[in-house]
Amino acid sequence: MHISISTGKKIGGGLALAAALAFAGCNKSSNEPPAASLHERLGGTAAIASVVDTFLVEVLADTVINRRFNTLPPARVAALRLNLINQICAGTGGPCTYTGRSMMDAHAGMNIPQAEFDALVGDLVTSLDKHNVPEAEKTELLNVLGPMQTDIVNK
Ligand code: HEM
Structure with a gap:
Protein backbone atom coordinates (compact mmCIF):
# COMPACT_ATOMS: atom_id res chain seq x y z
CA MET A 1 0.00 0.00 0.00
CA HIS A 2 2.71 2.47 1.03
CA ILE A 3 4.88 1.63 -2.00
CA SER A 4 2.05 2.08 -4.51
CA ILE A 5 1.21 5.59 -3.16
CA SER A 6 4.80 6.81 -3.40
CA THR A 7 5.13 5.39 -6.97
CA GLY A 8 1.99 7.28 -7.98
CA LYS A 9 3.44 10.59 -6.77
CA LYS A 10 6.64 10.06 -8.77
CA ILE A 11 4.68 9.38 -11.97
CA GLY A 12 2.58 12.52 -11.42
CA GLY A 13 5.64 14.67 -10.82
CA GLY A 14 7.33 13.27 -13.91
CA LEU A 15 4.36 14.18 -16.13
CA ALA A 16 4.19 17.73 -14.75
CA LEU A 17 7.93 18.22 -15.43
CA ALA A 18 7.57 16.82 -18.97
CA ALA A 19 4.65 19.18 -19.67
CA ALA A 20 6.58 22.19 -18.33
CA LEU A 21 9.60 21.32 -20.49
CA ALA A 22 7.41 20.78 -23.58
CA PHE A 23 5.84 24.25 -23.28
CA ALA A 24 8.99 26.08 -22.18
CA GLY A 25 10.54 26.24 -25.66
CA CYS A 26 7.33 27.31 -27.42
CA ASN A 27 6.08 30.21 -25.37
CA LYS A 28 8.34 31.87 -22.83
CA SER A 29 5.72 34.25 -21.44
CA SER A 30 3.20 31.64 -20.27
CA ASN A 31 2.64 27.94 -19.76
CA GLU A 32 -0.07 27.87 -22.46
CA PRO A 33 0.74 26.24 -25.80
CA PRO A 34 0.35 28.68 -28.75
CA ALA A 35 -3.18 28.59 -30.15
CA ALA A 36 -3.45 26.80 -33.51
CA SER A 37 -5.28 28.76 -36.23
C1 HEM B 1 -21.36 31.61 -47.75
C2 HEM B 1 -21.82 31.26 -48.94
C3 HEM B 1 -21.07 31.50 -50.22
C4 HEM B 1 -19.75 31.74 -50.43
C5 HEM B 1 -18.63 31.81 -49.39
C6 HEM B 1 -19.56 31.90 -51.84
C7 HEM B 1 -18.34 32.17 -52.45
C8 HEM B 1 -18.17 32.39 -53.80
C9 HEM B 1 -16.92 32.75 -54.42
C10 HEM B 1 -15.59 32.93 -53.69
C11 HEM B 1 -17.15 32.90 -55.73
C12 HEM B 1 -16.13 33.30 -56.83
C13 HEM B 1 -16.05 34.80 -56.96
C14 HEM B 1 -15.40 35.23 -58.23
O1 HEM B 1 -15.69 34.65 -59.29
O2 HEM B 1 -14.59 36.19 -58.21
C15 HEM B 1 -18.55 32.61 -55.96
C16 HEM B 1 -19.15 32.58 -57.19
C17 HEM B 1 -20.38 32.04 -57.43
N1 HEM B 1 -21.34 31.77 -56.48
FE1 HEM B 1 -21.09 31.84 -54.49
N2 HEM B 1 -20.76 31.77 -52.49
C18 HEM B 1 -21.71 31.51 -51.54
C19 HEM B 1 -23.05 31.31 -51.75
C20 HEM B 1 -23.61 31.07 -52.99
C21 HEM B 1 -24.97 30.60 -53.21
C22 HEM B 1 -26.00 30.34 -52.12
C23 HEM B 1 -25.11 30.45 -54.57
C24 HEM B 1 -26.30 29.98 -55.35
C25 HEM B 1 -27.17 29.12 -54.91
C26 HEM B 1 -23.85 30.84 -55.18
C27 HEM B 1 -23.60 30.84 -56.53
C28 HEM B 1 -22.43 31.25 -57.11
C29 HEM B 1 -22.18 31.17 -58.55
C30 HEM B 1 -23.14 30.64 -59.62
C31 HEM B 1 -20.88 31.68 -58.75
C32 HEM B 1 -20.11 31.74 -60.05
C33 HEM B 1 -20.15 33.09 -60.63
C34 HEM B 1 -19.40 33.15 -61.96
O3 HEM B 1 -18.38 32.50 -62.16
O4 HEM B 1 -19.88 33.89 -62.77
N3 HEM B 1 -22.98 31.22 -54.20
N4 HEM B 1 -19.14 32.31 -54.77
Whole structure:
Protein backbone atom coordinates (compact mmCIF):
# COMPACT_ATOMS: atom_id res chain seq x y z
CA MET A 1 0.00 0.00 0.00
CA HIS A 2 2.71 2.47 1.03
CA ILE A 3 4.88 1.63 -2.00
CA SER A 4 2.05 2.08 -4.51
CA ILE A 5 1.21 5.59 -3.16
CA SER A 6 4.80 6.81 -3.40
CA THR A 7 5.13 5.39 -6.97
CA GLY A 8 1.99 7.28 -7.98
CA LYS A 9 3.44 10.59 -6.77
CA LYS A 10 6.64 10.06 -8.77
CA ILE A 11 4.68 9.38 -11.97
CA GLY A 12 2.58 12.52 -11.42
CA GLY A 13 5.64 14.67 -10.82
CA GLY A 14 7.33 13.27 -13.91
CA LEU A 15 4.36 14.18 -16.13
CA ALA A 16 4.19 17.73 -14.75
CA LEU A 17 7.93 18.22 -15.43
CA ALA A 18 7.57 16.82 -18.97
CA ALA A 19 4.65 19.18 -19.67
CA ALA A 20 6.58 22.19 -18.33
CA LEU A 21 9.60 21.32 -20.49
CA ALA A 22 7.41 20.78 -23.58
CA PHE A 23 5.84 24.25 -23.28
CA ALA A 24 8.99 26.08 -22.18
CA GLY A 25 10.54 26.24 -25.66
CA CYS A 26 7.33 27.31 -27.42
CA ASN A 27 6.08 30.21 -25.37
CA LYS A 28 8.34 31.87 -22.83
CA SER A 29 5.72 34.25 -21.44
CA SER A 30 3.20 31.64 -20.27
CA ASN A 31 2.64 27.94 -19.76
CA GLU A 32 -0.07 27.87 -22.46
CA PRO A 33 0.74 26.24 -25.80
CA PRO A 34 0.35 28.68 -28.75
CA ALA A 35 -3.18 28.59 -30.15
CA ALA A 36 -3.45 26.80 -33.51
CA SER A 37 -5.28 28.76 -36.23
CA LEU A 38 -8.49 27.32 -37.65
CA HIS A 39 -6.52 26.79 -40.89
CA GLU A 40 -4.08 24.57 -39.01
CA ARG A 41 -6.82 22.72 -37.13
CA LEU A 42 -8.63 22.00 -40.41
CA GLY A 43 -5.43 20.29 -41.57
CA GLY A 44 -3.94 23.06 -43.75
CA THR A 45 -4.58 24.19 -47.32
CA ALA A 46 -4.46 20.68 -48.88
CA ALA A 47 -7.17 19.47 -46.48
CA ILE A 48 -9.26 22.57 -47.25
CA ALA A 49 -8.86 21.87 -50.99
CA SER A 50 -10.15 18.30 -50.44
CA VAL A 51 -13.23 19.62 -48.61
CA VAL A 52 -13.86 22.14 -51.44
CA ASP A 53 -13.62 19.33 -54.03
CA THR A 54 -16.23 17.30 -52.12
CA PHE A 55 -18.33 20.45 -51.71
CA LEU A 56 -18.38 21.09 -55.48
CA VAL A 57 -19.52 17.49 -56.09
CA GLU A 58 -22.29 17.95 -53.49
CA VAL A 59 -23.37 21.29 -54.98
CA LEU A 60 -23.51 19.88 -58.52
CA ALA A 61 -25.70 17.02 -57.24
CA ASP A 62 -28.01 19.31 -55.23
CA THR A 63 -31.19 19.89 -57.25
CA VAL A 64 -32.09 22.97 -55.16
CA ILE A 65 -29.09 24.92 -56.46
CA ASN A 66 -27.24 23.00 -59.18
CA ARG A 67 -28.86 24.95 -62.04
CA ARG A 68 -26.71 27.88 -60.86
CA PHE A 69 -23.50 25.94 -61.44
CA ASN A 70 -23.98 23.26 -64.09
CA THR A 71 -24.16 25.83 -66.88
CA LEU A 72 -20.78 27.35 -65.95
CA PRO A 73 -17.98 26.52 -68.42
CA PRO A 74 -15.26 24.24 -66.91
CA ALA A 75 -12.79 27.15 -66.69
CA ARG A 76 -15.27 29.08 -64.52
CA VAL A 77 -15.76 26.07 -62.22
CA ALA A 78 -11.96 25.76 -61.94
CA ALA A 79 -11.71 29.47 -61.06
CA LEU A 80 -14.54 29.10 -58.52
CA ARG A 81 -12.71 26.14 -56.94
CA LEU A 82 -9.48 28.13 -56.54
CA ASN A 83 -11.35 31.17 -55.26
CA LEU A 84 -13.16 29.06 -52.65
CA ILE A 85 -9.91 27.42 -51.49
CA ASN A 86 -8.16 30.80 -51.18
CA GLN A 87 -11.17 32.41 -49.52
CA ILE A 88 -11.44 29.68 -46.86
CA CYS A 89 -7.66 29.45 -46.41
CA ALA A 90 -7.33 33.23 -45.91
CA GLY A 91 -10.49 33.49 -43.80
CA THR A 92 -9.26 30.84 -41.37
CA GLY A 93 -5.84 32.42 -40.82
CA GLY A 94 -3.90 30.55 -43.48
CA PRO A 95 -1.13 31.88 -45.77
CA CYS A 96 -3.35 32.49 -48.81
CA THR A 97 -4.70 35.60 -50.51
CA TYR A 98 -8.25 35.76 -51.87
CA THR A 99 -8.10 37.49 -55.26
CA GLY A 100 -11.72 36.95 -56.37
CA ARG A 101 -14.56 39.44 -56.44
CA SER A 102 -16.35 40.69 -53.34
CA MET A 103 -19.31 38.51 -52.31
CA MET A 104 -21.61 41.40 -53.26
CA ASP A 105 -20.14 41.68 -56.79
CA ALA A 106 -19.85 37.90 -57.38
CA HIS A 107 -23.53 37.27 -56.61
CA ALA A 108 -25.05 40.52 -57.91
CA GLY A 109 -28.16 40.03 -60.05
CA MET A 110 -28.48 36.31 -59.16
CA ASN A 111 -31.43 36.97 -56.84
CA ILE A 112 -30.46 34.00 -54.64
CA PRO A 113 -33.26 33.19 -52.15
CA GLN A 114 -32.59 32.23 -48.51
CA ALA A 115 -33.58 28.59 -49.25
CA GLU A 116 -30.75 28.33 -51.81
CA PHE A 117 -28.24 29.84 -49.40
CA ASP A 118 -29.34 27.32 -46.75
CA ALA A 119 -29.05 24.47 -49.28
CA LEU A 120 -25.46 25.50 -50.10
CA VAL A 121 -24.56 25.68 -46.39
CA GLY A 122 -26.12 22.21 -45.99
CA ASP A 123 -23.85 20.92 -48.78
CA LEU A 124 -20.85 22.43 -47.00
CA VAL A 125 -21.83 20.75 -43.72
CA THR A 126 -22.22 17.41 -45.54
CA SER A 127 -18.74 17.87 -47.06
CA LEU A 128 -17.14 18.76 -43.71
CA ASP A 129 -18.82 15.69 -42.16
CA LYS A 130 -17.50 13.47 -44.97
CA HIS A 131 -14.00 14.70 -44.06
CA ASN A 132 -14.61 14.09 -40.32
CA VAL A 133 -14.09 17.76 -39.42
CA PRO A 134 -14.91 18.02 -35.69
CA GLU A 135 -17.95 19.97 -34.47
CA ALA A 136 -15.94 22.90 -33.04
CA GLU A 137 -13.99 23.54 -36.28
CA LYS A 138 -17.16 23.10 -38.35
CA THR A 139 -18.96 25.72 -36.26
CA GLU A 140 -15.99 28.11 -36.47
CA LEU A 141 -15.84 27.84 -40.25
CA LEU A 142 -19.60 28.40 -40.56
CA ASN A 143 -19.18 31.47 -38.34
CA VAL A 144 -16.54 32.80 -40.76
CA LEU A 145 -18.76 32.29 -43.83
CA GLY A 146 -22.21 32.93 -42.29
CA PRO A 147 -21.93 36.75 -42.15
CA MET A 148 -21.45 36.78 -45.97
CA GLN A 149 -25.14 35.91 -46.25
CA THR A 150 -26.17 39.59 -46.21
CA ASP A 151 -24.04 40.24 -49.33
CA ILE A 152 -25.32 37.14 -51.18
CA VAL A 153 -29.05 36.59 -50.51
CA ASN A 154 -31.58 38.54 -52.63
CA LYS A 155 -28.92 40.63 -54.42
C1 HEM B 1 -21.36 31.61 -47.75
C2 HEM B 1 -21.82 31.26 -48.94
C3 HEM B 1 -21.07 31.50 -50.22
C4 HEM B 1 -19.75 31.74 -50.43
C5 HEM B 1 -18.63 31.81 -49.39
C6 HEM B 1 -19.56 31.90 -51.84
C7 HEM B 1 -18.34 32.17 -52.45
C8 HEM B 1 -18.17 32.39 -53.80
C9 HEM B 1 -16.92 32.75 -54.42
C10 HEM B 1 -15.59 32.93 -53.69
C11 HEM B 1 -17.15 32.90 -55.73
C12 HEM B 1 -16.13 33.30 -56.83
C13 HEM B 1 -16.05 34.80 -56.96
C14 HEM B 1 -15.40 35.23 -58.23
O1 HEM B 1 -15.69 34.65 -59.29
O2 HEM B 1 -14.59 36.19 -58.21
C15 HEM B 1 -18.55 32.61 -55.96
C16 HEM B 1 -19.15 32.58 -57.19
C17 HEM B 1 -20.38 32.04 -57.43
N1 HEM B 1 -21.34 31.77 -56.48
FE1 HEM B 1 -21.09 31.84 -54.49
N2 HEM B 1 -20.76 31.77 -52.49
C18 HEM B 1 -21.71 31.51 -51.54
C19 HEM B 1 -23.05 31.31 -51.75
C20 HEM B 1 -23.61 31.07 -52.99
C21 HEM B 1 -24.97 30.60 -53.21
C22 HEM B 1 -26.00 30.34 -52.12
C23 HEM B 1 -25.11 30.45 -54.57
C24 HEM B 1 -26.30 29.98 -55.35
C25 HEM B 1 -27.17 29.12 -54.91
C26 HEM B 1 -23.85 30.84 -55.18
C27 HEM B 1 -23.60 30.84 -56.53
C28 HEM B 1 -22.43 31.25 -57.11
C29 HEM B 1 -22.18 31.17 -58.55
C30 HEM B 1 -23.14 30.64 -59.62
C31 HEM B 1 -20.88 31.68 -58.75
C32 HEM B 1 -20.11 31.74 -60.05
C33 HEM B 1 -20.15 33.09 -60.63
C34 HEM B 1 -19.40 33.15 -61.96
O3 HEM B 1 -18.38 32.50 -62.16
O4 HEM B 1 -19.88 33.89 -62.77
N3 HEM B 1 -22.98 31.22 -54.20
N4 HEM B 1 -19.14 32.31 -54.77
